[in-house]
Amino acid sequence: MHIGNKIRELVKEKGLAVTEFAKKINYSRRNAYVIFSRKSIDTAVLKKIGEVLEYDFFKYYIKEDITSKAEEPAPKYNRQLKDYETKIEALSSEIKYLKEINDLLKEKLKKKK
Structure with a gap:
């Protein structure tokens, strides 16, 4: 999965302008486009993006890992x-x-009495 494409798709679905999205994740507009081009992304950044977009990106990785x-x-x-x-x-x-052995010893004790 190309994570950057998925992020871009969700930003579009949420109706967010790229500038607005970038501001919410404390990135510049230019760096937001860099994120869109990435195949992989730092987990802390992905967590922040997930919070902003209200989306769990980690479910893709957990599913692959469990399988x-x-x-x-x-x-x-x-x-x-x-x-x-x-x-x-x-x-x-x-x-x-x-x-x-225990049973034999018990028998022996009974015989002695």
Whole structure:
């Protein structure tokens, strides 16, 4: 997405003159046109522009970021998960074994009484 084009489009939709828009974001008219030509923009400036135009520009970036992360495999976490599953299995076996020992000891104590 060309962020400058989107900003220009919204300024037009809001019926703002470029001079008025520039004044609201504390920029010169000339620098407003520079913003319109930009493919990317500083987040602080984009936040200010979003407030002035009452528009959330960050939704485009969040959507892209979430989509890309959801589709990426996580080999590091898959490895950790496998390790934890192995540990859980070993601990479950140990618990079962200790319960058997505990039951045998209880039986032995009952016989002594």
